[in-house]
Amino acid sequence: MAPLYLRTTMSQIVDVTTIIEAIQPELSGGKFASVVDRINPASPAQTADILERLPAAQQPVLFRLLPKDRASAVFDILSPKQQSGLIQGLRNREVSEIFAGLDPDDRALLLDELPASLATRLLTGLTGAQRRLTTDLLGYPKGSIGRRMSPQVVSTRATYTAADTLSRIQKRLGDAETIYTIPVVDNARRVVGIISLRQLLAADSHAVIADIMSKAEVASAYDSAEDAARICIELRLLALPIVDRECRLLGILTVDDAGRIIEHEDSVDSARQGGMEPLGRPYLSTPVLQLVRSRIVWLLVLAVGATLTVQVLSVFEATLEQVTVLALFVPLLIGTGGNTGNQAATTVTRAIALGDVHTSDLLRVLLRECAAGFTLGTLLGLIGALMTGAIFGAPIGLTIGLTLLAVCTVAASIGGIMPLIAKRLNVDPAVFSNPFITTFVDATGLIVYFLIAKAVLGI
Amino acid sequence: MAPLYLRTTMSQIVDVTTIIEAIQPELSGGKFASVVDRINPASPAQTADILERLPAAQQPVLFRLLPKDRASAVFDILSPKQQSGLIQGLRNREVSEIFAGLDPDDRALLLDELPASLATRLLTGLTGAQRRLTTDLLGYPKGSIGRRMSPQVVSTRATYTAADTLSRIQKRLGDAETIYTIPVVDNARRVVGIISLRQLLAADSHAVIADIMSKAEVASAYDSAEDAARICIELRLLALPIVDRECRLLGILTVDDAGRIIEHEDSVDSARQGGMEPLGRPYLSTPVLQLVRSRIVWLLVLAVGATLTVQVLSVFEATLEQVTVLALFVPLLIGTGGNTGNQAATTVTRAIALGDVHTSDLLRVLLRECAAGFTLGTLLGLIGALMTGAIFGAPIGLTIGLTLLAVCTVAASIGGIMPLIAKRLNVDPAVFSNPFITTFVDATGLIVYFLIAKAVLGI
Incomplete structure (x- = not known):
C-alpha cells in the first residue's frame, strides 16, 4: 500500500527542517546516496518545500537527484521565477526535456522569466504543434488571461x-x-x-x-x-x-x-x-541583496518626497523657535494623518482588486471617504483637544483638535481617490497607495497645522 | 438556444451600472414588473453584482422578485456577511427554504454570522440528517478547516x-x-x-x-x-x-x-x-458609519501609542529650543524608519501567510533583516549625510546620516521579527504588522536621533 504523507502543519515543519539541515552538508560533500535516502519518503510538495529553502547553488544539485516523475511534479509546483533560476543551473538536455513536459500555459509563463537566447533555443527544440500552442499564447498582452489560459480544451x-x-x-x-x-x-x-x-x-x-x-x-x-x-x-x-x-x-x-x-x-x-517591489520567490531563498534591491527604490522615492516636510517646516522655523512646544506634536499629527490615509487607500485598493469599485465610482468614493474622515477627525479631534488642553492649555488643545479634524478629513479623501486615479492612469493602484499618500498627507498636514496654530495662537 | 453573457469587464460595468440606476427608483416606487424585465437578462453573477450595490433596504425587495432557481444561485455567490444581512430582511418561510437548500459547509458559515436565536430556529427547521451534517462541522474550532470542509464526500x-x-x-x-x-x-x-x-x-x-x-x-x-x-x-x-x-x-x-x-x-x-478591521462586505454597500467603526479603534490605539513620541520629544525639548533646526528632520527620519519597518513586516507577514516562513525561522529572519536594514541604512545615510551636510553644515549632516543608518537597521530588524512573535503568541501577524511597528519605531528613532545629535553637536 502506498505510504501516506500527513501534511499537518506541525509534522511538515519538523520533517522539512530536519531534512534540510541534514542534506545541506551532504550536498556540498558529494554524499548523494545519503541525500537520496533522506529525500525519498518526502512527497512532491515537501520536496518542493525543501528545494525552495536550499541556497540557490544547491537547488539544481538536489533536483538532479530526484527520480524523473518526482522531478517533473516538483517542477510544476515551483513559481516561474524559481523555475527559471533552477533551469539556469541544469544542463541543456535536461532543460529541454523538462520544457517539453510542461503544459503550454506553464511554458509561456516560464518563457517570460528566461533570458531571450535560452527562450528561443527552448522554443526551437519543441515539436511544431507544441511550439504553435505556446507561441499562440505569447501573442496575447502580458497580464492578460490569453497568456495564462490553456489552449488544450475539449468542447x-x-x-x-x-x-x-x-x-x-x-x-x-x-x-x-x-x-x-x-x-x-x-x-x-x-x-x-x-x-x-x-x-x-x-x-x-x-x-x-x-x-x-x-x-x-x-x-x-x-x-x-x-x-x-x-x-x-x-x-x-x-x-x-x-x-x-x-x-x-x-x-x-x-x-x-x-x-x-x-x-x-x-x-x-x-x-x-508595503512600499516594495514583489519578490516573486520564497522569502528565505531570496538573497539579502535582492531584498535590498526590492526596497531601496521606493525608500529613496519616499525619502525624497519627505524632503518636502523639511521644506515646509523650514518655512515655519520662526514659529517653531517662538513656540517650541508645537514641535512635540508633529509626529503624532502626521502619523494620525498617514494612518487615516492608509486605511482609506487600503480599503479602496482592495475593493478595486475585488471588482467591487470601478473608476466610474470616483465621486461616490470621494463623498464616502470625506464623510468617514470627517467623522473620524471629529472623534479624534475632541479627544485630542481635551487631553492636550488639560496639559498644555486651551489654545494648544484647540490647535491640536482642529488640526486632527482637518487632517483626517483630507487624508481619508485623498487616500480614497488616489487608487482610483492610479487605476484610471493604468498604474497599479497599490503602487500609488499607502507610502505615496503618507508623504503627501505629511506635507499638507504640516501646512494646515502651522496655519491653524498661527491663527489660534495669534502669532 | 440559451442566451450568452459575455462577461468582459467593460460590458459588465455598463450593464450593471445602468440597471442599478434604473431600478432604484422603480423599487422604491413599487414598479416591480418593470424591475423584473430589466433584471431578467442578467446572469446570476451580474444579478449578485446589482444586489450588492443596492442600499441594504432594497436588497431583500429585489431578491424576492427573482425566480426561485436564480435566487438560490445568487445567494450562493454572496459572502456570508451579505447573506446574513439579506436574510434578516426576508420572511421566515423564505429564509427556511433558502437555508435548507444550502450545502452543509455554506450553512455552517452563515450560522456564524446570524444572531443566535435565528440560528437556533433555522437549525431546528432542518431534517435530522441535514442538521447532523451541519452541527458536526460547527463542532470544529473557528478558523479550522473542519468548519469549512464538505462532509458530503464520495470515497x-x-x-x-x-x-x-x-x-x-x-x-x-x-x-x-x-x-x-x-x-x-x-x-x-x-x-x-x-x-x-x-x-x-x-x-x-x-x-x-x-x-x-x-x-x-x-x-x-x-x-x-x-x-x-x-x-x-x-x-x-x-x-x-x-x-x-x-x-x-x-x-x-x-x-x-x-x-x-x-x-x-x-x-x-x-x-x-492598513490598520483596520476587515469589512467583510463590498465597499460601496458598507454604510459609512461601519467604515468608521472598522477604523476608529486602530486609529485610537495608534494615536495613544503616538503620545509616546510627544513624551520623548518633551524630554529633549531643551535640545530642540537650543537647535531648532533639528525639528525640521523629525518627519523625514521617523517616516523613513516607519517605511523600512513596514517593508520588512509586510514581507515577513506575507511569507508567513504563504507558509514560506515558520516561527522556528526567527533567528534566520532577524539576521537577514538586520543585514538588509544595515545595507539600506548605509545607502540612505550616505546620501542623507551628503545632502544635509551641503545645506546645513557637516555636523548636522553627520547626525542625519548616522541616525538613518541606526534607524533603518533597527526598523528592519523589529519589523521582520514582530510578525513571527505575533504568530507565536497566536495573534494574527498582520495585526501587529505595520501600524504598530511604525509607532514603536517612531519612538525609538527619536531617542536615537537626539542621542546622536547631542553626541555629535556636543550639547
Whole structure:
C-alpha cells in the first residue's frame, strides 16, 4: 500500500527542517546516496518545500537527484521565477526535456522569466504543434488571461448527445487541461453554453446537449488575468472558457490556475501596499541583496518626497523657535494623518482588486471617504483637544483638535481617490497607495497645522 | 438556444451600472414588473453584482422578485456577511427554504454570522440528517478547516475495481460535493490514497484501485482553513481530503472553496496591514458609519501609542529650543524608519501567510533583516549625510546620516521579527504588522536621533 504523507502543519515543519539541515552538508560533500535516502519518503510538495529553502547553488544539485516523475511534479509546483533560476543551473538536455513536459500555459509563463537566447533555443527544440500552442499564447498582452489560459480544451456541440460528448472526452483524457467542464460551441466555434461532466453522467445517453447544458460565463482573452481569475473563484466555477472578440472559443482557465493567479496578484498587492517591489520567490531563498534591491527604490522615492516636510517646516522655523512646544506634536499629527490615509487607500485598493469599485465610482468614493474622515477627525479631534488642553492649555488643545479634524478629513479623501486615479492612469493602484499618500498627507498636514496654530495662537 | 453573457469587464460595468440606476427608483416606487424585465437578462453573477450595490433596504425587495432557481444561485455567490444581512430582511418561510437548500459547509458559515436565536430556529427547521451534517462541522474550532470542509464526500476502497468505483460515483451524483477527486480509504476509513475521475475513466474497468491510485496529500480538520486552502492551491489539487487525528476521512475541501477562503484571508490581511478591521462586505454597500467603526479603534490605539513620541520629544525639548533646526528632520527620519519597518513586516507577514516562513525561522529572519536594514541604512545615510551636510553644515549632516543608518537597521530588524512573535503568541501577524511597528519605531528613532545629535553637536 502506498505510504501516506500527513501534511499537518506541525509534522511538515519538523520533517522539512530536519531534512534540510541534514542534506545541506551532504550536498556540498558529494554524499548523494545519503541525500537520496533522506529525500525519498518526502512527497512532491515537501520536496518542493525543501528545494525552495536550499541556497540557490544547491537547488539544481538536489533536483538532479530526484527520480524523473518526482522531478517533473516538483517542477510544476515551483513559481516561474524559481523555475527559471533552477533551469539556469541544469544542463541543456535536461532543460529541454523538462520544457517539453510542461503544459503550454506553464511554458509561456516560464518563457517570460528566461533570458531571450535560452527562450528561443527552448522554443526551437519543441515539436511544431507544441511550439504553435505556446507561441499562440505569447501573442496575447502580458497580464492578460490569453497568456495564462490553456489552449488544450475539449468542447462539444449543442446538437450532439451526451454519449457523443462522453466519447469525445474519452479520446482527450491524455492531453486536455480539464475534462470536468466542457464548453458547448456552435458551427463558428462560438461558445453557446457549458456542461459539466457531472451533468453528462447524470443525463440519459441520448439526451441532446442543447437541452441539458447551462448558461456560460466567459472571459475575453484580452481581459486581465486577475479579473478572469476572480470571476472564476467568485462564481465557484471549476473552469471558465476564454474567447476572442467574436466569442469564439480559444482556451480555458481552470480554477486551480485561477487560485494561483490570485495568490500571486495578492502577493504583488501586499508588497506594493508595503512600499516594495514583489519578490516573486520564497522569502528565505531570496538573497539579502535582492531584498535590498526590492526596497531601496521606493525608500529613496519616499525619502525624497519627505524632503518636502523639511521644506515646509523650514518655512515655519520662526514659529517653531517662538513656540517650541508645537514641535512635540508633529509626529503624532502626521502619523494620525498617514494612518487615516492608509486605511482609506487600503480599503479602496482592495475593493478595486475585488471588482467591487470601478473608476466610474470616483465621486461616490470621494463623498464616502470625506464623510468617514470627517467623522473620524471629529472623534479624534475632541479627544485630542481635551487631553492636550488639560496639559498644555486651551489654545494648544484647540490647535491640536482642529488640526486632527482637518487632517483626517483630507487624508481619508485623498487616500480614497488616489487608487482610483492610479487605476484610471493604468498604474497599479497599490503602487500609488499607502507610502505615496503618507508623504503627501505629511506635507499638507504640516501646512494646515502651522496655519491653524498661527491663527489660534495669534502669532 | 440559451442566451450568452459575455462577461468582459467593460460590458459588465455598463450593464450593471445602468440597471442599478434604473431600478432604484422603480423599487422604491413599487414598479416591480418593470424591475423584473430589466433584471431578467442578467446572469446570476451580474444579478449578485446589482444586489450588492443596492442600499441594504432594497436588497431583500429585489431578491424576492427573482425566480426561485436564480435566487438560490445568487445567494450562493454572496459572502456570508451579505447573506446574513439579506436574510434578516426576508420572511421566515423564505429564509427556511433558502437555508435548507444550502450545502452543509455554506450553512455552517452563515450560522456564524446570524444572531443566535435565528440560528437556533433555522437549525431546528432542518431534517435530522441535514442538521447532523451541519452541527458536526460547527463542532470544529473557528478558523479550522473542519468548519469549512464538505462532509458530503464520495470515497472508494483500495480493493475495489474502477468499475465498482464508477458505479459508486454514479449513485452520488446528486449530493456529493465533488465527484472528480475520490479519496481511497481502508477498512477503518483511513485515507490511503486518492484517485481522480479522469484516472478512473482512463483505466481498464477491471483495474484494482490500489494499482492505479496516487499518493494523497491530506489536511487535519484542526489545521487552519487558510493553511489547508493554500496547500490545495499550491499543489494544484482539485480537492484535498480532510481527516481526523487518526487519519480517518471526515470530509473534503474543493479547490473552489479553497480559492474563496484565500481571497477572504487576503482581504483580512490587507485590511490589517492598513490598520483596520476587515469589512467583510463590498465597499460601496458598507454604510459609512461601519467604515468608521472598522477604523476608529486602530486609529485610537495608534494615536495613544503616538503620545509616546510627544513624551520623548518633551524630554529633549531643551535640545530642540537650543537647535531648532533639528525639528525640521523629525518627519523625514521617523517616516523613513516607519517605511523600512513596514517593508520588512509586510514581507515577513506575507511569507508567513504563504507558509514560506515558520516561527522556528526567527533567528534566520532577524539576521537577514538586520543585514538588509544595515545595507539600506548605509545607502540612505550616505546620501542623507551628503545632502544635509551641503545645506546645513557637516555636523548636522553627520547626525542625519548616522541616525538613518541606526534607524533603518533597527526598523528592519523589529519589523521582520514582530510578525513571527505575533504568530507565536497566536495573534494574527498582520495585526501587529505595520501600524504598530511604525509607532514603536517612531519612538525609538527619536531617542536615537537626539542621542546622536547631542553626541555629535556636543550639547
